[in-house]
Structure formats: structure tokens, C-alpha cells
Amino acid sequence: xxxxxxxxxxxxxxxxxxxxxxxxxxxxxxxxxxxxxxxxxxxxxxxxxxxxxxxxxxxxxxxxxxxxxxxxxxxxxxxxxxxxxxxxxxxxxxxxxxxxxxxxxxxxxxxxxxxxxxxxxxxxxxxxxxxxxxxxxxxxxxxxxxxxxxxxxxxxxxxxxxxxxxxxxxxxxxxxxxxxxxxxxxxxxxxxxxxxxxxxxxxxxxxxxxxxxxxxxxxxxxxxxxxxxxxxxxxxxxxxxxxxxxx
Amino acid sequence: xxxxxxxxxxxxxxxxxxxxxxxxxxxxxxxxxxxxxxxxxxxxxxxxxxxxxxxxxxxxxxxxxxxxxxxxxxxxxxxxxxx
Numbered sequence: 001x002x003x004x005x006x007x008x009x010x011x012x013x014x015x016x017x018x019x020x021x022x023x024x025x026x027x028x029x030x031x032x033x034x035x036x037x038x039x040x041x042x043x044x045x046x047x048x049x050x051x052x053x054x055x056x057x058x059x060x061x062x063x064x065x066x067x068x069x070x071x072x073x074x075x076x077x078x079x080x081x082x083x084x085x086x087x088x089x090x091x092x093x094x095x096x097x098x099x100x101x102x103x104x105x106x107x108x109x110x111x112x113x114x115x116x117x118x119x120x121x122x123x124x125x126x127x128x129x130x131x132x133x134x135x136x137x138x139x140x141x142x143x144x145x146x147x148x149x150x151x152x153x154x155x156x157x158x159x160x161x162x163x164x165x166x167x168x169x170x171x172x173x174x175x176x177x178x179x180x181x182x183x184x185x186x187x188x189x190x191x192x193x194x195x196x197x198x199x200x201x202x203x204x205x206x207x208x209x210x211x212x213x214x215x216x217x218x219x220x221x222x223x224x225x226x227x228x229x230x231x232x233x234x235x236x237x238x239x240x241x242x243x244x245x246x247x
Numbered sequence: 248x249x250x251x252x253x254x255x256x257x258x259x260x261x262x263x264x265x266x267x268x269x270x271x272x273x274x275x276x277x278x279x280x281x282x283x284x285x286x287x288x289x290x291x292x293x294x295x296x297x298x299x300x301x302x303x304x305x306x307x308x309x310x311x312x313x314x315x316x317x318x319x320x321x322x323x324x325x326x327x328x329x330x
Contacts, residue, residue, distance in 0.1 A: 055289035057302050 004051050122214035126161020129207045130154045164215040176212025179205050263327040269298045271316045
């Protein structure tokens with residue numbers, strides 16, 4: 001498929017916007033909602049390489065503008081989160097929690113994925129999610145029987161992520177199963193446990209499933225270089241782990 | 248065995264790259280920014296940004312620019328502070 005030309009996209013976007021603005025005014029205000037899609041049109045098309053930028057600087061400018069948008073969104077969500085939690089002394093709004101934590105997880109995963117590869121991204125996700133929920137479990141229940149039972153789940157997640165560095169198929173399968181199991185658990189619990197909310201679901205099931213998939217897909221094979229052999233590759237998992245833990 | 252997986256080149260982030268693009272355009276028959284942009288396949292704003300030092304081109308684009316003027320990359324681009 002040939003890339004979409006910027007002018008074609010501009011015409012398409014203008015017609016799309018005009019249609020939904022008119023429908024929003026004339027028919028129903030909810031028809032303004034599809035206009036949100038315009039914010040994602042260019043970046044998504046670019047990622048799938050169906051949009052040809054005129055040149056590299058335009059791509060850089062677009063990426064930087066998305067970066068600033070991310071920072072602003074995080075700032076707003078962070079302020080809403082802190083205001084509700086500290087000033088109003090209440091529960092942070094779900095939507096702020098969702099934007100803040102999912103945004104940060106995606107940012108972290110994307111950073112490691114692009115910079116260090118799929119396996120290390122999967123390890124990072126496993127350690128961050130497992131570690132964060134382990135701390136949360138211990139803080140909520142302490143070292144009581146229920147606390148230790150809950151903590152053991154997150155320890156298993158951390159161990160699976162570490163195993164995945166040496167045996168990607170094993171670690172990936174375990175994380176994928178953990179992701180699907182938590183999804184099944186939360187979906188089943190939904191009707192009987194009203195406190196379960198969708199940010200929790202997405203902050204557990206989604207990252208674990210993603211980490212599992214990343215381990216199973218694995219990194220593309222690197223071309224052999226002098227001094228590289230199977231043994232030194234196998235030894236890398238411990239260095240990778242240490243590298244991630246030491247930042 | 249000293250195999251290093253991710254060799255990192257430490258480059259000061261704020262090191263400025265200067266260039267002779269504007270001067271070379273005039274030396275090459277007063278080539279316009281539009282013309283140069285057309286030959287490089289980039290937007291005119293990109294040529295303007297490069298000339299003003301507001302944007303450092305990729306290696307590929309730097310090579311293409313140097314080729315337009317029949318020069319080596321280092322004859323067009325230099326690190327500020329280099330002689």
C-alpha cells in the first residue's frame with residue numbers, strides 16, 4: 001500500500017471534522033466525540049508507515065509535539081490525583097488514576113522496548129508491575145496470612161519475569177497465563193465485587209499479558225560478531241537483570 | 248571475552264553543529280532554498296532550519312546535502328569549536 005500523502009490526509013481530516021462538527025451541532029452533541037480521533041490520526045498512521053512525512057524534521061516535530069501532549073496530560077492527571085488524595089482527602093478519580101498509571105507504564109515499556117529490545121521490556125514490565133503490586137499488598141495487608149498469600153502472587157510474577165530472561169518461552173507463557181488469569185478473575189469478580197474497577201484490571205492484566213507476548217515473540221536474532229558465542233549470550237540475562245535493576 | 252552489546256558513544260548533548268549550507272547555496276549559482284529543498288526531497292522549512300542551526304540533519308540527509316554541492320560532509324558540517 002502506498003503511503004498517504006500529507007495533502008490527501010489534510011483533505012480527509014477536514015472533511016471528517018466538518019461532517020462531525022455539523023452532525024454535533026444539528027443532530028446530537030455526542031457526535032462531537034469522533035473528533036477526538038483526529039488527535040490520533042497522524043501519529044497512528046505514521047507508526048503503521050501509511051503516512052509519508054515530507055522529511056525527517058517534520059517527523060521529529062510531530063514526535064516532540066506528541067511528547068509535550070503526553071507531559072501535559074500527565075501533569076493534569078497528576079494534579080487531579082494529588083488534589084483528590086491530599087487536599088480533598090478522598091479517593092483519586094478513576095480516570096486520573098487510569099491516565100496517570102497507564103500512561104507511565106506505556107511510556108516506560110515503550111522506552112525499554114525501543115532502547116533495549118522486547119525481552120528486556122518484558123522483564124521491566126514484569127518487575128515494575130510485580131514489584132508495585134507486591135509493595136501495595138504488603139502495605140495493605142502487612143505480613144498477615146492473606147497479605148502473604150496475595151504477595152506470593154506478585155513474587156511469582158517477578159520470578160516469571162526473571163525466568164523469562166533465560167527461558168523466554170517459559171517466562172512468557174507464565175506471564176501470559178497470569179495476565180489471562182487475572183483478566184478472568186476480574187471479569188468474574190466484576191458482578192460480585194463492585195470495588196474492582198477498570199484501572200485495576202488494566203494495571204494488572206494488560207501489562208502482564210503484554211510482557212508475556214513480548215517474551216514469546218522475542219528479539220530478532222542479532223548477526224554474529226567476533227567474540228560472540230552462545231555461552232556469552234546465555235550469560236547476558238544476568239547482566240541484563242543487573243542493568244535494569246541498577247537503572 | 249570483551250563482547251559489548253550496547254556500545255555507547257558519549258556525545259555532549261548541547262554540542263552545536265555549524266554548517267556552510269547558506270554560503271554554499273550562493274556559491275552554487277545562488278541556488279534558492281526551494282531549489283535545494285526540491286533536490287533533497289525535503290520541505291523548504293527544513294532547509295531554513297538547517298541553515299539557522301536549529302535542526303541537525305541525520306547522517307543520510309547530511310550526506311545528500313554534501314553531494315548536492317559535490318563536497319565531503321565535513322566540508323559542509325562542522326562541530327562548533329572545531330577549527
